Amino acid sequence: MKIAFFSTQSYDKSFFEDHNRDFDFAIDFFEVPLTEQTVNLAAGAQAVCVFVNDRVNAVVLEKLAAQGVAIVALRCAGFNNVDLAAAARHSLPVVRVPAYSPHAVAEHAVAMMLTLNRKTHKAYNRIREQNFSLAGLLGFDLFGKTVAVVGTGNIGQVFCRIMLGFGCRVLAYDVAEQDALKQAGVIYMPLDALLPQADVLSLHCPLNEHTKYLINDKTLARMKPGAMLINTSRGGLIDTRSVIQALKSGHLGALGVDVYEQEESLFFRDLSDHIVTDDMIMRLMSFPNVLITAHQGFFTQEALTQIAQVTLGNLKAFTEGKPLTNAVRPNK
Numbered sequence: 001m002k003i004a005f006f007s008t009q010s011y012d013k014s015f016f017e018d019h020n021r022d023f024d025f026a027i028d029f030f031e032v033p034l035t036e037q038t039v040n041l042a043a044g045a046q047a048v049c050v051f052v053n054d055r056v057n058a059v060v061l062e063k064l065a066a067q068g069v070a071i072v073a074l075r076c077a078g079f080n081n082v083d084l085a086a087a088a089r090h091s092l093p094v095v096r097v098p099a100y101s102p103h104a105v106a107e108h109a110v111a112m113m114l115t116l117n118r119k120t121h122k123a124y125n126r127i128r129e130q131n132f133s134l135a136g137l138l139g140f141d142l143f144g145k146t147v148a149v150v151g152t153g154n155i156g157q158v159f160c161r162i163m164l165g166f167g168c169r170v171l172a173y174d175v176a177e178q179d180a181l182k183q184a185g186v187i188y189m190p191l192d193a194l195l196p197q198a199d200v201l202s203l204h205c206p207l208n209e210h211t212k213y214l215i216n217d218k219t220l221a222r223m224k225p226g227a228m229l230i231n232t233s234r235g236g237l238i239d240t241r242s243v244i245q246a247l248k249s250g251h252l253g254a255l256g257v258d259v260y261e262q263e264e265s266l267f268f269r270d271l272s273d274h275i276v277t278d279d280m281i282m283r284l285m286s287f288p289n290v291l292i293t294a295h296q297g298f299f300t301q302e303a304l305t306q307i308a309q310v311t312l313g314n315l316k317a318f319t320e321g322k323p324l325t326n327a328v329r330p331n332k
């Protein structure tokens with residue numbers, strides 16, 4: 001089987017080439033993302049392998065199917081960038097990596113929270129300039145604070161357990177509650193009840209029609225003044241305009257985001273000698289209490305290993321006509 005691999009970064013190539021020794025697929029690595037303009041690069045391939053910001057919409061899927069592509073393999077967990085109804089219309093199965101190291105993303109959320117709280121990013125720069133003052137670096141004990149989680153799936157539940165380990169009171173909202181988490185001490189409640197109590201709110205639910213702009217003017221107003229918001233899930237969970245207003249007014253105390261709604265045109269590339277025309281991210285970057293990372297939650301050795309193994313395993317199952325256990329269903 002030939003795989004057209006889009007949005008290739010150097011680390012993708014090295015991990016996939018390494019693990020492909022056990023599978024022996026022919027892989028064409030393309031640095032460009034999959035879009036309506038680049039879809040023809042997949043001609044002659046039976047599979048495409050894509051990541052979070054590749055555009056797998058109805059037009060692209062129609063062209064892929066017409067070119068003989070028979071399967072779409074996501075090398076990520078989220079699938080909000082795929083038109084699943086269109087894929088089904090073209091009988092194109094969509095497979096993903098449902099649970100690669102949930103620890104990678106959960107631990108990154110914790111890293112963002114600790115950085116924003118204890119301002120280690122500022123201390124690092126300060127010390128390098130021989131500025132040993134502590135002014136402006138004051139944080140708070142996480143012990144005893146209330147941390148709220150939206151979405152207690154693979155990543156959210158790991159995050160909850162880490163927070164319980166810190167001695168936090170952990171509240172959660174999910175459409176499906178986990179008994180094991182309740183037994184561990186997590187208290188489930190409706191979103192509306194959880195928002196005013198949270199000192200820190202961390203988002204771990206998928207982006208879909210129910211969760212788009214989950215954080216908006218109304219939900220932000222319900223949040224405790226000075227609370228911290230962390231989003232390592234998908235940018236579209238947050239209405240960035242509302243968050244900027246809440247930061248300007250001081251109602252939102254701190255924001256950590258590993259994802260951004262318009263990240264497609266920014267993340268995973270070096271734009272240091274370009275003029276960035278996205279005014280919203282520039283405004284976000286200007287706040288001293290905002291930390292932005294460029295979708296690096298997944299970026300650990302363990303996660304990249306599992307991503308390569310599971311993605312190639314998904315494609316092997318397809319070539320052998322075996323059940324696709326990691327297929328995304330349109331109604332999921």
Ligand SMILES: NC(=O)c1ccc[n+]([C@@H]2O[C@H](COP(=O)([O-])OP(=O)(O)OC[C@H]3O[C@@H](n4cnc5c(N)ncnc54)[C@H](O)[C@@H]3O)[C@@H](O)[C@H]2O)c1
Nearest residue numbers: 078151152153154155174175204205206210232233297298
């Ligand atoms: N930053 C990164 O590098 C990175 C890496 C992997 C995943 N992610 C994101 O993290 C998200 C969570 O991943 P996961 O593996 O834990 O997914 P998961 O499917 O295991 O868990 C998602 C949870 O959200 C819940 N949920 C669904 N709809 C909801 C709603 N309307 N309100 C509240 N909860 C709802 C589900 O019931 C489930 O428990 C993914 O969707 C993806 O967008 C980010």
